[in-house]
Amino acid sequence: MDHKHIEMRSVRKSYRFFTLDDLSMSLEPGEVMGFVGPNGAGKSTTLRLAMGMIAPDAGEIHVLGHAMPDAQAAAKRDIGYVSAEMRLLPNATLGWHMEFVKSIYPEWDGGYAAALVKRFNLRPEQNARSLSVGEHVKATLLLALARRPRLLILDEPTNGLDPVARHEVISEFMDVLRDDNRSILYSSHNTVDVERISDRITFIDRGRVVESSNKEDFLDRWRRIHVQLPAGVSLPDLPNIVGRVEDGQFITLTTNQYSEGLRALIGSHVRDVQRMNLEEIFVANVMFHREARGA
Amino acid sequence: MYSGINISQTDARPMYLQIMEQIRARVAAGDWLSGKELPSIRALAAALNVSVITIKRAYLDLENEGVIVTRHGKGSFVADVNGLAGELREARLDEHLAEAADLARQLGLSEDDLAARLRRAQRNLDKK
Numbered sequence: 001m002d003h004k005h006i007e008m009r010s011v012r013k014s015y016r017f018f019t020l021d022d023l024s025m026s027l028e029p030g031e032v033m034g035f036v037g038p039n040g041a042g043k044s045t046t047l048r049l050a051m052g053m054i055a056p057d058a059g060e061i062h063v064l065g066h067a068m069p070d071a072q073a074a075a076k077r078d079i080g081y082v083s084a085e086m087r088l089l090p091n092a093t094l095g096w097h098m099e100f101v102k103s104i105y106p107e108w109d110g111g112y113a114a115a116l117v118k119r120f121n122l123r124p125e126q127n128a129r130s131l132s133v134g135e136h137v138k139a140t141l142l143l144a145l146a147r148r149p150r151l152l153i154l155d156e157p158t159n160g161l162d163p164v165a166r167h168e169v170i171s172e173f174m175d176v177l178r179d180d181n182r183s184i185l186y187s188s189h190n191t192v193d194v195e196r197i198s199d200r201i202t203f204i205d206r207g208r209v210v211e212s213s214n215k216e217d218f219l220d221r222w223r224r225i226h227v228q229l230p231a232g233v234s235l236p237d238l239p240n241i242v243g244r245v246e247d248g249q250f251i252t253l254t255t256n257q258y259s260e261g262l263r264a265l266i267g268s269h270v271r272d273v274q275r276m277n278l279e280e281i282f283v284a285n286v287m288f289h290r291e292a293r294g295a
Numbered sequence: 296m297y298s299g300i301n302i303s304q305t306d307a308r309p310m311y312l313q314i315m316e317q318i319r320a321r322v323a324a325g326d327w328l329s330g331k332e333l334p335s336i337r338a339l340a341a342a343l344n345v346s347v348i349t350i351k352r353a354y355l356d357l358e359n360e361g362v363i364v365t366r367h368g369k370g371s372f373v374a375d376v377n378g379l380a381g382e383l384r385e386a387r388l389d390e391h392l393a394e395a396a397d398l399a400r401q402l403g404l405s406e407d408d409l410a411a412r413l414r415r416a417q418r419n420l421d422k423k
Binding site for chain 1: 302304310311340344348349352
C-alpha cells in the first residue's frame with residue numbers, strides 16, 4: 001500500500017488575527033483535490049503548511065510519507081509548488097529559468113518542457129519582466145510541470161488566465177493524472193473548474209474545514225426542494241434540512257442529504273426537486289455552518 | 296485521444312449522466328459494437344478534462360445497466376449481449392412515446408387522436 005500523498009491531522013496554526021484550527025484532510029495518489037474557500041479562509045496557509053514553508057503549532061503533517069516540516073528537503077524533490085505570488089527574476093529570460101530549474105532537479109524533462117513552451121505559446125528568449133500576467137502564470141506552471149513531480153500543490157493556479165489559457169492549463173493538469181501515482185492539490189475560487197476536474201473537494205471557511213468529501217457525493221446529496229403548501233397545511237418535521245425560505249404558499253428547502261424518503265415525507269406538495277451546482281452547494285454549506293457556529 | 300463526447304456546463308444533468316447518455320447512444324447506434332474496448336478511465340478523464348471519479352461513476356452505472364462490462368486489470372468493454380443495441384433503442388422509443396403521450400394529454404387529445412397522428416407520421420416517412 002502506497003503512502004497517502006498528503007495527510008494532515010488536527011493541524012493548528014495561529015496568527016494574531018487568524019487561526020487555522022483542527023484541520024484534517026488527506027489526498028490519495030492519483031487524486032485531484034479542489035480546495036475551496038472565501039478570501040481569508042486559510043487556503044494559502046494550508047498549502048504552505050503542506051509545503052513545509054511554515055510549521056504548525058499543533059498536529060501532524062505527512063507529505064509523500066515525509067514528516068513536515070522536518071523532512072521538507074526530501075519531500076520537496078517530488079513536489080511542484082506554484083502560487084500566484086511567485087515572481088520570476090524580471091531581468092532573466094524564461095530559457096534561463098528553465099536551465100536553472102533543470103540544474104537543481106535531475107528529473108527535469110527537456111522534451112516535455114519544450115512541448116509545454118509550444119502549447120502555452122511562450123518564448124524562451126523573452127525576459128520575465130515583459131510577460132503578461134497570464135504568460136507569467138503559465139511560465140511558473142511550466143517550470144513546475146516539466147519536473148514531473150509526483151505531487152503538485154497549486155495556489156489559485158488559474159487566476160489571471162483568460163478562458164483559452166485556462167483551458168490549456170487545465171488540459172495539462174488532467175494529462176498529469178493519466179499516471180495514477182501522481183496527484184494534485186489546488187485551491188481556487190473558480191467553482192466551475194473545481195467541479196469539473198476534482199475527485200475530492202474540501203470546503204474551508206474562517207480557518208476551519210466545513211466539509212471534505214468525494215465530489216460525486218456532494219453533488220448527489222445536495223438538493224433544493226420547491227414546495228407549495230396550501231393555506232392551513234403544515235410540513236411534518238423533516239430531517240437534514242439546512243436551509244428554508246418561505247414566501248406565502250411557496251417554500252424552498254435546501255437539504256444536504258436528499259433521499260426519496262425525504263421527498264415522500266413532503267408528498268404531493270413537492271413542485272420540483274433541483275440538483276445544485278458546486279457553487280450553490282458551497283454557499284449554502286458555508287452559510288449553514290456559520291449559523292451553526294453562532295457567527 | 297478520444298474527444299467525441301461533450302460535456303455542457305449549462306446542461307442541468309450531472310456530468311456523469313451526460314457521459315453515460317452519449318456512450319449509450321453510440322452503442323444503440325451500432326457505432327460501438329459489443330466487445331469494443333472503451334477508453335481507460337484515466338485516458339477518458341484526460342481527454343474530456345473531467346475528474347477521474349466522474350468517469351468511474353459513469354462506467355460503474357453503465358456496468359450496472361448491463362451496457363458495458365469491466366474486467367479487472369483488462370479494461371471496460373461494450374457488453375456482449377445479443378440485442379443490447381435493440382433494447383437501448385426500444386427504451387429510447389418508449390421515452391419519446393411517453394413524452395408524446397404527456398403532450399397529447401396537455402393538449403386534450405384523445406387516445407384515438409394521438410394514434411391517428413402517429414399513423415400520419417408513419418405514412419409521411421413511407422412517402423420519403
